[in-house]
Amino acid sequence: MVSIAVNKSRENVAMLGIGAYRPQRLVSNEEVCEVLDSTPEWIFERTGVRNRRWISGDETLQSIAAAAGERAIVNSGIDRSKIGTLILATSSWLTLTPHGAPKVAHDLGMNGIAAFDLTSGCGGFGYGLGVAADLIRAGSSEYVLLIGAETMTVGLDPTDRGTAMIFGDGAGAVVVGPSADNGISPTVWGSDGKNASAIEQDVDFLEYMQKAQTMQGTDPAVEPIGRMSLRMEGPRVFRWAAVTLPRALSTALEVSGVCKEDIEVFIPHQANARINDLMKKNLGLADDIPVANDIENTGNTSAASIPLAMEEMLVTGKAKGGQTALLLGFGAGLSYAGQVVTLPPAPDEPSF
Ligand code: UT7
Numbered sequence: 327m328v329s330i331a332v333n334k335s336r337e338n339v340a341m342l343g344i345g346a347y348r349p350q351r352l353v354s355n356e357e358v359c360e361v362l363d364s365t366p367e368w369i370f371e372r373t374g375v376r377n378r379r380w381i382s383g384d385e386t387l388q389s390i391a392a393a394a395g396e397r398a399i400v401n402s403g404i405d406r407s408k409i410g411t412l413i414l415a416t417s418s419w420l421t422l423t424p425h426g427a428p429k430v431a432h433d434l435g436m437n438g439i440a441a442f443d444l445t446s447g448c449g450g451f452g453y454g455l456g457v458a459a460d461l462i463r464a465g466s467s468e469y470v471l472l473i474g475a476e477t478m479t480v481g482l483d484p485t486d487r488g489t490a491m492i493f494g495d496g497a498g499a500v501v502v503g504p505s506a507d508n509g510i511s512p513t514v515w516g517s518d519g520k521n522a523s524a525i526e527q528d529v530d531f532l533e534y535m536q537k538a539q540t541m542q543g544t545d546p547a548v549e550p551i552g553r554m555s556l557r558m559e560g561p562r563v564f565r566w567a568a569v570t571l572p573r574a575l576s577t578a579l580e581v582s583g584v585c586k587e588d589i590e591v592f593i594p595h596q597a598n599a600r601i602n603d604l605m606k607k608n609l610g611l612a613d614d615i616p617v618a619n620d621i622e623n624t625g626n627t628s629a630a631s632i633p634l635a636m637e638e639m640l641v642t643g644k645a646k647g648g649q650t651a652l653l654l655g656f657g658a659g660l661s662y663a664g665q666v667v668t669l670p671p672a673p674d675e676p677s678f
Pocket of ligand 1: 363364365368369372373448486487488491559560561562563564567596597598601626628656657658
């Protein structure tokens with residue numbers, strides 16, 4: 327039997343640099359309520375959101391992903407020629423073919439590297455971080471650029487009370503690579519397809535095309551087909567989160583070998599400020615542990631929310647590079663993924 331080579335593996339990996347991009351246009355609750363049947367007060371009280379960013383002008387998912395990736399590379403100090411893989415965690419890239427990562431790699435002057443999209447809803451960054459760390463541990467790449475980027479507004483129905491007030495656009499990225507001490511724990515992840523319909527597109531691509539074809543040449547009075555939009559049964563997701571996420575957080579601590587007293591920062595996905603407060607309380611984290619609250623002015627940016635929130639905490643000094651943080655992403659699938667990590671250094675090139 328022939329002997330097939332294996333990669334040289336390594337154990338210790340960490341996030342070496344972070345970068346983010348926040349779209350120019352700030353959209354207040356007041357503006358959202360110009361078309362949504364809601365009030366600015368209700369939105370803030372029930373979700374924690376005051377403002378969110380929406381892309382405008384030349385901004386696209388590709389451009390904001392590349393902008394965040396560029397900053398992460400510069401802030402990490404790693405020569406981009408050493409980056410072997412780009413992972414684009416997103417659920418809002420608009421074509422299945424081609425997927426986004428190769429185009430973003432090209433924009434970043436890294437044409438030719440391994441590049442793939444990872445779709446796991448709002449859990450996408452957590453899934454991506456686990457995959458990136460394991461690629462490096464297995465010796466498949468020395469450095470990985472992980473970008474979480476979303477333009478949630480392209481699939482947003484501005485009149486839908488279940489989603490319109492929450493979601494925003496943005497991108498965050500980290501360079502992951504080898505380090506002297508380990509800075510990324512084993513990933514705790516899972517999914518619950520039984521409850522997948524709690525967050526879903528209202529039609530799939532085939533249904534949408536069939537509807538569009540059926541309407542071609544029909545009575546002009548027939549109402550034109552609307553957009554394909556995201557729908558969410560918020561209370562159902564909330565109930566799932568209340569049961570599933572505390573267990574995931576406890577397991578993340580267990581497998582990391584770190585006790586809750588060692589956690590210095592908590593950075594959950596920015597879905598709803600009330601969910602985050604509940605998780606902190608249930609886990610018994612000390613009152614003075616900072617919890618990410620980027621949702622207030624960035625909204626829920628799905629797979630981009632954790633790196634955006636991490637960047638905000640590092641830039642404002644709420645968290646410091648080298649601190650031990652607990653991360654947890656969760657959402658569509660329904661799925662979740664979390665880790666205990668060492669925070670990367672505060673960025674020299676911040677997003678605001
Ligand atoms: O990022 C992916 C993961 N996503 C999540 O984790 C989302 C989890 N869920 C949530 O964040 C919340 O469920 C929402 C923010 C989406 C909704 O908040 P809620 O407190 O669960 O609202 P609800 O649907 O239970 O509705 C409570 C009340 C109802 O009125 P009544 O029956 O009590 O009179 C609704 O009709 O609030 C009303 N309502 C609204 N009022 C103003 C529901 N949506 C709205 C709205 N504006 N947009």
